[in-house]
Amino acid sequence: MAVSAFGHPKAITLPLLAGSWLALAVPAVWAQPEARLSAPAGDDFYRPREKLQLSLPDELAIGGSGQLSLELDGMDVSALAEWRGTELVYRPVRPLAAGAHELRVVFYGQHGRIQELGYWTFEVRHSAALRELRANGQFNLGFSQRVSERDRDGGSDLQGGGHLESGLSGDNWRLDSSLDLVAVNNKDLAVAGREVDLARFNLRGEYGRYRLALGDQQLASASLIQDGFERRGLSTAARLPLWDGSLSLYRAGSRQQPGIDAGLGTDDADNRLSGGRVEFWPLRGDSAQLMLAGGRLSGRVGESDYGTLYPQEAAGTEPAVNEGDAWNLVADGQFFQRQLRLRLEKAGSEYDFDGVDSGFAAERDNAWSALLVLDPLPHSELDWRLGLESKKLGTWYRSLANRYAPADRQMERVFFDISRDKWSWDGGYALENNNLSRNTAYAISETRQWHLNTRYTDYDLPQWPLLAALGRPSYTLSVEGTRLQDQYTPPGYLVNDLQTRRYALTAAFARQQLQWSAGYHHDSLKDASGWQPETRTQATRLDAGWYPNHRYSVFVGWELQHTTYPDRGISTDRHIYSVDAKAEFIPQRLRGNLGLGLNETSARDDPFFARWDQTTYISAQLSWQIRQPDSLVSGLELILSASRNDYRDRLFPSTLPADSPADGYQAFIELRSSLPVAYPGGQP
Numbered sequence: 001m002a003v004s005a006f007g008h009p010k011a012i013t014l015p016l017l018a019g020s021w022l023a024l025a026v027p028a029v030w031a032q033p034e035a036r037l038s039a040p041a042g043d044d045f046y047r048p049r050e051k052l053q054l055s056l057p058d059e060l061a062i063g064g065s066g067q068l069s070l071e072l073d074g075m076d077v078s079a080l081a082e083w084r085g086t087e088l089v090y091r092p093v094r095p096l097a098a099g100a101h102e103l104r105v106v107f108y109g110q111h112g113r114i115q116e117l118g119y120w121t122f123e124v125r126h127s128a129a130l131r132e133l134r135a136n137g138q139f140n141l142g143f144s145q146r147v148s149e150r151d152r153d154g155g156s157d158l159q160g161g162g163h164l165e166s167g168l169s170g171d172n173w174r175l176d177s178s179l180d181l182v183a184v185n186n187k188d189l190a191v192a193g194r195e196v197d198l199a200r201f202n203l204r205g206e207y208g209r210y211r212l213a214l215g216d217q218q219l220a221s222a223s224l225i226q227d228g229f230e231r232r233g234l235s236t237a238a239r240l241p242l243w244d245g246s247l248s249l250y251r252a253g254s255r256q257q258p259g260i261d262a263g264l265g266t267d268d269a270d271n272r273l274s275g276g277r278v279e280f281w282p283l284r285g286d287s288a289q290l291m292l293a294g295g296r297l298s299g300r301v302g303e304s305d306y307g308t309l310y311p312q313e314a315a316g317t318e319p320a321v322n323e324g325d326a327w328n329l330v331a332d333g334q335f336f337q338r339q340l341r342l343r344l345e346k347a348g349s350e351y352d353f354d355g356v357d358s359g360f361a362a363e364r365d366n367a368w369s370a371l372l373v374l375d376p377l378p379h380s381e382l383d384w385r386l387g388l389e390s391k392k393l394g395t396w397y398r399s400l401a402n403r404y405a406p407a408d409r410q411m412e413r414v415f416f417d418i419s420r421d422k423w424s425w426d427g428g429y430a431l432e433n434n435n436l437s438r439n440t441a442y443a444i445s446e447t448r449q450w451h452l453n454t455r456y457t458d459y460d461l462p463q464w465p466l467l468a469a470l471g472r473p474s475y476t477l478s479v480e481g482t483r484l485q486d487q488y489t490p491p492g493y494l495v496n497d498l499q500t501r502r503y504a505l506t507a508a509f510a511r512q513q514l515q516w517s518a519g520y521h522h523d524s525l526k527d528a529s530g531w532q533p534e535t536r537t538q539a540t541r542l543d544a545g546w547y548p549n550h551r552y553s554v555f556v557g558w559e560l561q562h563t564t565y566p567d568r569g570i571s572t573d574r575h576i577y578s579v580d581a582k583a584e585f586i587p588q589r590l591r592g593n594l595g596l597g598l599n600e601t602s603a604r605d606d607p608f609f610a611r612w613d614q615t616t617y618i619s620a621q622l623s624w625q626i627r628q629p630d631s632l633v634s635g636l637e638l639i640l641s642a643s644r645n646d647y648r649d650r651l652f653p654s655t656l657p658a659d660s661p662a663d664g665y666q667a668f669i670e671l672r673s674s675l676p677v678a679y680p681g682g683q684p
Contacts, residue, residue: 027590035118046096098132137164144670158185192259209239224347232265273299290333320355365394384418444488451480471509497528516544551584612651
C-alpha cells in the first residue's frame, strides 16, 4: 500500500478536490501528535468512493482549545468530514481521481501553535487490474410542436443527440473514446442523410511508448503545411529513446466526412492525405528548451469539403483531382531563463494547381517563417515583451493541409505588450507585399497595418466619492489603421490606394448588482483613386445590466450609427435598441426570458443602398423543469416559446399590403429529455 507515515511530504502534482474552508473546532491540546489512517478494505489501494477513516489520539487536555483541519490534496475538507468520538471519517463527495493523493491532519492551537498530527500518500484505483474506469456524457432528445405560424400549418420535429466520453487504463496501457450521436425525424435536416447517425467518433489507445488513434482527430499542430484542422482517419505514434523524441504517422481523408457511413475516411484514393512527423527535444529544462521537428505529407483531393457553399459539381464542371507533396523543418526554442523565444520554420511544396486531368505539371515553391520574442523582465513590476516576425510564402506555394494559407505574400511585423499594475499596453506594425514574382499581369501592392491599445482595469472602487458611485472602472482606448497602395497597376485595372482608420474608446463600470458601459468609435475610409466615396462612421453605444440576485437579471442596450459622405454632403443614421430579461421564478424549476429588439435605419440618400425602414423583434420563452437530471436518471423539461417579427418599409410602402406591415410570428411547445451519464460518479 502506497501509504507513508506522517513526516516529509512528497512532491506530487494532483487535481484538488473542492471542499470547505470551515474547520472543526475541538477544545483540546494533543499530548502526543500522532494519528493513524485505516488501511483500505481488502486491497493495497483505495477505491474512488471509499471512505478515509482516521484514528486520533485519545489523550486530550481539557484546558486548551484549537482547531483541527483535514486537508486532502492541499484543500481543507474538514466541514465535509464526520466526527465519531476519537475517529474522523471522510467519505468523498465525488469520486477521487485515479492516481496518487495526499492526506494531512493539522492541529491549529492557541498563539499560532501548529502541530502536524499525520501525513499520508495513498493510491486510488478502480480495481487491481484496472487503474481507472470512467464514463461521462449526456444524451438529449427533444420533441417540438409548432402551435402557430403565419400562413403555415403546424408541424412537429424530433431531434436528439448526445456526447459520451470514456476511459479505461491499466499500469502501462490506456484506452479512451469520444462519440457524438445525432438523431432527427427528417432526413433533409440530417448531417449526412441518416435519421440516426454517429456524426463524430474518436478511439485512442496507448501501450507503453506506442499510441494508435482512429476517427476524427487533429492530425498535427499548426504550421506552414498544416493549419491544425481536424480530419477523419487513423494515426500512430511512438516515443523514441533519443532526446525525448517521437514519431507519428497518419492517413486521413482530405475533406471533412461526417457520419458513420464515411468509415475511417481513407477509402477514396482521390481524397486522401498521408504524412508523418518526427520530433526531438535535445534541450528540455527549467531555464531553456529546444524542439526540433520535421514533417512530410502527400495526398490528393477531388471533392469539395462538407459544407462548402459552391462545390465543383454545382458549378457544372467536371471534378478535377489536385495532388501535391509538402515538407517542413521547425526549430523552436526558449533560452536565458525562457526570456528569449526563437522559432524558425522552412517549408516546401509541389502542388498541382490545375488538377491531373488538365495536363499541367505541378509547381514547386518554398516558404519560411521566423519569430523572435524577448521577455527581458519576467519577474519585475513592469512586464513587457517585444516580438519580431517575418514570413514569406512563395507565389506557387500551397499545401493540401493548409489550403487557405496566403500564398504569394511576404510579411514583416513588430509587436509589443507591456503591463504594470492596473495598466496594459500593446501595439504592432506590419508590412505586407504581394506578387513576389513581379508578374506584370497582376498588380503589385503594399499593405501597411498598425494598432495601439491602452487598458486600465481597477478591481477596487476609486477613492473619490463621485467616481466610486460609478463602480469599479475599466477603460480601453484603441487606435488602428490600414493603407493599401499599388506600386504597379496593370493597364486597364483600377488603382488601389485605400486608407482606413479607427479610433475607439470604451468605459465600463461594475458594482455589486449593476454593470454598465459606454463606447464610442470613429471609422473613416478614404479612397485616393476616386473609385468609391470617402465615408466617416461614428457609433455611440450605451448598455446596462441589473442583477438584483442570481435569479433575476435585466439588460438594456442602445447604439447610434451615423455615417457621412463628406464629398456629397449626405448622411445616414441607424438606431439599435435591445432589451433582454431573465427570471427564475421557482429555483431549479420554472424560469423564463424575454427579448426585445428594434432597428431603425434612415438611409434614403445612401449612394449604394437606399433604405428607410424599421424592424421589430420580440421573443419569449418559459421553461418548466419537470424532473431534474441526475446520473443515469433522465430529466424532463417543458418549454413554451413564441417570437414575432415586424418589418415596415417607409421608402417603398406600396410593395406592402395596405395598412398592414409585413410581419411573421411562430409559437412552439417543446418537450426535452436529458440523460446524464457519469461513472463512477460526478467529475472529481
